[in-house]
Amino acid sequence: MQRTGFAKAECPVARALDAIGDWWSLLIVRDAFDGLRRFGDFQRNLGIAKGMLTARLRKLVETGVLEQVAASDGSAYLEYALTKRGHDLFPIVVSLRQWGEAHLYARGEPHSVLLDHAGQAVGQLVLPSKNGKPLSWADTKVRKVAARRR
Amino acid sequence: MQRTGFAKAECPVARALDAIGDWWSLLIVRDAFDGLRRFGDFQRNLGIAKGMLTARLRKLVETGVLEQVAASDGSAYLEYALTKRGHDLFPIVVSLRQWGEAHLYARGEPHSVLLDHAGQAVGQLVLPSKNGKPLSWADTKVRKVAARRR
DNA sequence: CGAACTGGTCTTAAAATAGGACTAGACAGG
DNA sequence: CCTGTCTAGTCCTATTTTAAGACCAGTTCG
Numbered sequence: 001m002q003r004t005g006f007a008k009a010e011c012p013v014a015r016a017l018d019a020i021g022d023w024w025s026l027l028i029v030r031d032a033f034d035g036l037r038r039f040g041d042f043q044r045n046l047g048i049a050k051g052m053l054t055a056r057l058r059k060l061v062e063t064g065v066l067e068q069v070a071a072s073d074g075s076a077y078l079e080y081a082l083t084k085r086g087h088d089l090f091p092i093v094v095s096l097r098q099w100g101e102a103h104l105y106a107r108g109e110p111h112s113v114l115l116d117h118a119g120q121a122v123g124q125l126v127l128p129s130k131n132g133k134p135l136s137w138a139d140t141k142v143r144k145v146a147a148r149r150r
Numbered sequence: 151m152q153r154t155g156f157a158k159a160e161c162p163v164a165r166a167l168d169a170i171g172d173w174w175s176l177l178i179v180r181d182a183f184d185g186l187r188r189f190g191d192f193q194r195n196l197g198i199a200k201g202m203l204t205a206r207l208r209k210l211v212e213t214g215v216l217e218q219v220a221a222s223d224g225s226a227y228l229e230y231a232l233t234k235r236g237h238d239l240f241p242i243v244v245s246l247r248q249w250g251e252a253h254l255y256a257r258g259e260p261h262s263v264l265l266d267h268a269g270q271a272v273g274q275l276v277l278p279s280k281n282g283k284p285l286s287w288a289d290t291k292v293r294k295v296a297a298r299r300r
Numbered sequence: 301c302g303a304a305c306t307g308g309t310c311t312t313a314a315a316a317t318a319g320g321a322c323t324a325g326a327c328a329g330g
Numbered sequence: 331c332c333t334g335t336c337t338a339g340t341c342c343t344a345t346t347t348t349a350a351g352a353c354c355a356g357t358t359c360g
Contacts, residue, residue, distance in 0.1 A: 001317060001318040001344065001345045002317090002318080002345080002346065003173065003316090003318085003346070004197070004317085011261070012246070012248075012250030012251040012254065012255070012261055013180050013246045013247045014180075014250075015255075016247070016249050016250035016254065019250075019254060021176065021246075022173070023153065023154070023348090026163065026167060027163065027167065030164075033287055034292055038307090039306070039307050039308075040305085040306060040307070043307090047154070048154075048349090049348075049350060050307080050308065051309075051348085051349085051350090052347095052349075053308095054307085054308065054309080075357075075358075076358085077306065077358095078307090085253050087287050088249055088253065090287040091241075091248070091249070091274075091275045092242070092245040092246055093163055094245075094277060095241040095245045096162070096163045096166040096167065096171075096242055097161075097166070098162075098241070099166050099241070099242055100161075100162030100163060100165045100166035103214070103238065104165040111161070111162055112160060112161055112293060112295055114291075114292055114293075115290060115292070115293055116279055116285055116290055118280075122277055122290060123277070123279075125241045125245070125275045125276070126275070126276060127241070127272055127273070127275050128273050129272070129273075130270070135266055136237075136240065137183055137237050139266055140266055140272060141264075141265050141267075143262060143263050143265055144262050145261065145262055152315065152349080153316075153348065154348085154349075188337085189338050190337060193338090199317070199319060199320085200319090200320090200338080200340085201317085201318085201339090201340075201341080201342095202316090202318075203338095204338085204340080205316095225326075225337095226326060226327085227337065228338090
């Protein structure tokens with residue numbers, strides 16, 4: 001009765017959830033985007049059990065989202081840094097953030113916000129189309145399985 | 151030792167994960183975007199245990215992502231339909247899909263793809279900035295807690 | 301050198317999950 | 331209008347996952 005896995009699903013959404021769709025992984029990644037790099041930083045900031053954190057970090061390293069690098073402060077410890085693949089998770093974290101901001105706060109309730117380099121709140125993620133108008137859920141359809149190409 | 155909850159976190163990412171960040175909810179939502187509406191359709195398509203599906207659907211209805219509506223075929227059964235809040239999950243599902251497509255398939259391995267109304271594969275989600283250039287992770291920063299406004 | 305910090309491992313109890321048996325009401329056919 | 335099947339669940343059990351904290355070896359600080 002092992003938890004169902006989706007690693008071999010044909011659907012990319014299912015595979016992505018298999019890789020990073022548990023309760024902690026995306027929060028670790030969010031913290032990594034905020035600049036956290038050390039085991040203890042993640043542990044204190046998230047309040048996660050250490051064994052859990054060990055397991056999650058290990059899986060994220062295996063998946064290629066994080067990598068262990070020498071500590072930036074010159075000490076003998078290791079740090080966890082986002083890889084290219086990890087940085088590519090940015091739209092996922094932002095989309096979760098924007099949905100959360102829009103739907104899960106009472107009016108006036110304080111929450112963190114995402115700013116650009118100029119200190120301006122950023123706009124919504126958009127899915128561009130040829131003619132410049134953003135695509136919505138109603139404009140798209142999934143083709144079940146792509147033909148094997150190349 | 152109840153699973154840690156993030157419902158009251160100040161971070162919107164954490165709240166979003168609390169609401170829809172489990173192993174099944176986003177797959178149910180994905181199927182709903184694909185047009186599935188009935189209990190049995192979700193159950194057969196996902197291979198999920200029925201008790202699990204019952205619990206997930208109930209939570210998604212509570213969260214306001216799905217709502218129960220009369221069956222579209224005129225029978226006495228109910229169907230689950232995406233609400234506005236549910237449709238707003240579209241960027242999350244798309245960002246997961248695009249990350250999965252980019253990183254979790256061997257070259258040439260078949261997978262489903264997202265098409266626009268014209269049958270063209272859609273482009274990448276982008277986070278627009280004032281000057282038109284998309285923002286990346288390096289261009290943004292989180293302000294920890296927004297001042298209470300209004 | 302000794303104390304505290306770092307980054308873990310191990311153990312335990314509670315909770316979540318998978319899988320399947322069972323069921324009440326809806327529906328379709330004869 | 332009777333019966334068999336379908337639908338949408340509930341309930342039970344075995345197993346896995348999680349939370350929480352005790353413990354520990356190597357590193358750094360004073």
